[in-house]
Amino acid sequence: MPQKGDEFLPLFEESGIYITGKHKLLSKEEKEKAINIARFFKPKHPAFMVFLRAPKIIHPTVPTKFVNKYYRENAKFIKLQSSDGREWLLNNTGIYRGQLRLGNGWARFSNEMNLKAGDICVFELMREKDFVLKASIFKI
Incomplete structure (x- = not known):
């Protein structure tokens, strides 16, 4: 049974989008924006959502359930792709304290995607073997 504040989680599960436990810290407006994304954005692959709450997030985390199901530790890098085909290689920091x-x-x-506090990123797992993630950015 969902805990107070978790009533919207089934919508994300139905959409195939994982979110972190930090969703409990979201404002009402942030939750509404996330719910609208989950309703209308239907990823073709397993996906997770990152909420950009601070102006500069140094290292966002991947939801634990997503990591447990899809992440392979032998991936040397994590590759991010934008919808326009640009790519970024991120060092694989490995799992620390389950994250x-x-x-x-x-x-x-x-910086190159001009991300700001309030933006929401949805990352789709395009290739599991080498952990390639396609980024969809939803601006404030």
């Missing part, structure tokens, strides 16, 4: 962080290279991706 996988999008490591060195995130700042470059964030």
Whole structure:
């Protein structure tokens, strides 16, 4: 049974989008924006959502359930792709305390994609073997 504040989680599960436990810290407006994304954005591959809450997020984390199901530790890098075909290689920092962080290279991706606090990123797993993630950015 969902805990208070988790009522919207089944929508994400139905959409195939994983989210971190930090969703409990979201404002009402942020939750509404995330719910609208989950309703209308239907990823073709397993996906997870990252909420950009601070102006500069150093290393966002991948939801634990997503990591447990899809992540392979032998991937030397994590590759991010934008919808326009650009790519960024992130160092694979490995799992620390059960979490996988999008490591060195995130700042470059964030700057080049002009990410701001309030933006939401959905990452689709395009290739599991070498952990290639396609980024879809939803601006504030």
